[in-house]
Amino acid sequence: MATVKWRKRAWSLFNSYVEQARMEYGEKTANKWLTEAAIIYDRLQKHPLSYTPEQLLRGKKHQYRSCHIMRRFKIIYYFSSSSNIVYIRDIWDTRMNPQTLSHRLK
Secondary structure, eight states: OOEEEEOHHHHHHHHHHHHHHHHHHOHHHHHHHHHHHHHHHHHHHHOTTOSOBOGGGTTSSSOOEEEEETTTEEEEEEEETTTTEEEEEEEEETTSOHHHHHHHTO
16 A cells, blocks of 8 residues: 655645635535545555546656546646655646646646
């Protein structure tokens, strides 16, 4: 099983999105965020390469992959097979300009 590590900024963003969902839409929506995240986390541990490569980030140092959470957000990560670690680098709102994604990962 792979270890999953969150970048500090990504973890902070995730928590702010959950809190924002709680305040705007209620506890049920916030819990849906948490449930979806737990399912993704479990899948990343067991099958870190099962999500598709992120086409907007091809050609980068790492092969970034992404998975949707709550329809309009993507969790951006890469897997290091040598250390067996999944590094979650960002949570990206897909309504944003696609060019900003590349800049956010610097």
